[in-house]
Amino acid sequence: MGKLLSDQRGKELTNINAIIGQSGAGKSTLADAFGFLADCLDKGVEIACDLNGRGGFEKLISQGESGTIEFELYYRETSNTSPITYELSISLDKTGRPIVEKERLRQRRANERHGRPLSFLYLEKGKGFAFKGDNSGVYEENDSEFGEKVNVELADPRQLGIVTLGELKEHPRIVKFKNFxxxxxxxxxxxxxxxxxxxxxxxxxxxxLGNNLNNVAEFLQREDPSEFKKVLKDIQTKLPGIARIEPVKLINGQLVLEFLEEGFTKPFYSQKMSDGTLKLFAYYLLLHEKQPRPLVFIEEPENGLYHKYLADLANEMRKSVKSGYSKQLFITTHSPFFVNALEPNEVWVLEKHEDGFSTIKRASDYENVKELREQGVDLGDLWYSDYFG
Known part of the structure; x- marks a missing residue:
């Protein structure tokens, strides 16, 4: 998806990316690819292969395939920094257990706009090197080195190298990538x-799971009570039938939320609210984070929601990511009402083929889609009418 160091033909991903496609095309699998990487960081590659019903390394690779599981991430911290490439390969060791086969981080030097990037972290089965500082590395093609190089040997090659090195201040770029x-x-x-x-x-x-809604409300209340009231007031205008949301402190010091529904004189606690109202509230609270997380992935937000709320939700999602590189949203959806609020370059279509593999491409790459959208036809309506996907 998008632009990679290994494939510069693609265009950069937008800040909101919706993935659509028929059931079984691989939307949940794509979502779990993000989850798998996060689990590799948190638990190590062996445990990550077994978590969440994945079934181990042998179930993760495609049927009939062998070799390694490989990832390439291409991302930029800010508009003023060069892109960073992270490459990860996972294979089996001699005992048949998952291991980090290869791990590499690459980036061009600060004063270079073109050319191949330098490797500032390279590990094979836990052994290799890392460069200190934020403008160092090696051109692997000719072994030209810049900066201070240190040899690295991990005690556990099933853990990612960025976990250990990302705790050391002499490796600021690894620290930033690990935090990302x-x-x-x-x-x-x-x-x-x-x-x-x-x-x-x-x-x-x-x-x-969102089961800490009240804890997050308590945090926001403590940080800035007046700002939190503004957030609640803004959210309540987007929740149908809700006249007011108030934070209430209990005797034990716990903070809970009260929802006053139109037509009722007494409020309800969040525990008594409908599934749809709770879900919408959680999404809008997520979109109001003061220090947003850099990447958010939401699967099928339309489940349990009235279809007329979805376009507003999609518009609020777009507003929340703004421009720049601070936040990016990925969403899988089956809803044309949600897709109606998006543009062709923000929607990706997964299609499964006869060989069992799926391909993905932007809606804007389908013939006539961009032109029809420019004429005012909503994208979700085009999708529903089989103009693409």
Whole structure:
């Protein structure tokens, strides 16, 4: 998807990217690819292969295939920095257990606009080198080196090298990349989980299930009470039938949210709200993060929501990512109403072929889609009418 160091023909990804396609095309698999990378960072590659019902390395590789599982991430911290490429290969060791076969980070020097980037981290099975500082590395083609090089040997080759080196201040670029990957948010919001009564205590971010809604509200209340009231007031205008949302502190110090529904005189706690209202509230709270996480992945936000709310949600998502490089959203969806709010370069189509493999391309790359959209035809309507995908 998008532009890679290994494939410069692609265009950069937009800040909001919706993935559509028929059931079984691979949307959930693509979402889990992001989750797998996050789990590799947090748990190591062997455990990541087994988590969340993945079934181990042998189930992750495609049927009939052998060799390594490979990833390439191409990203930029800011508009003023050169892109960084992260390459990861995972294979099996002699005992049949998953291992980090290869790991590499590359970036051009600060004063270079073109040409091949330098490698500033390179490990094979836990052994290799890293360069200190933020403008150093080696041109692997001719072994030209810049800066201070240190030899590296990890105690556990099943752990990513960026986990260890990303804790050392002499490797600032590795630290930044580790934090970028660590702060990805993969949303698996569950209304039933969100109704649980959490332990008291502020938490900065929503967790994967969203069962810490009240803890996040408590954090925002403590950080800036007046700003939090503004956030709640803005969110309540987007929740149908909700006249007011108020934070209420209980005797034990815990903060909970009260929702006053139109037509009722007494408010409800979040535990008594409908699935759809809770889900919308969680999404809008996520979009109001003061220090947004760099990458957010949401699967099928339309589930349990009235279809007329989806275009507004998509528009709010676009507004939340703004421009620049601070935040990027990925969404899988089956809803043409959600897609109607997007542009052809923001939508990717997964198509499964007879050989069992899927390909992905932008909606703007389909014949006539861009022209019809420019004439005012909504993209979701084109998709529903089989003009593409």
């Amino acid at each position: 990957l660590k702060n990805w948010y993969l949303c698996y919001f569950s209304p039933s989980a969100a109704r649980e009564i959490p332990n008291a205590g502020p938490q900065k971010y929503l967790n994967r």
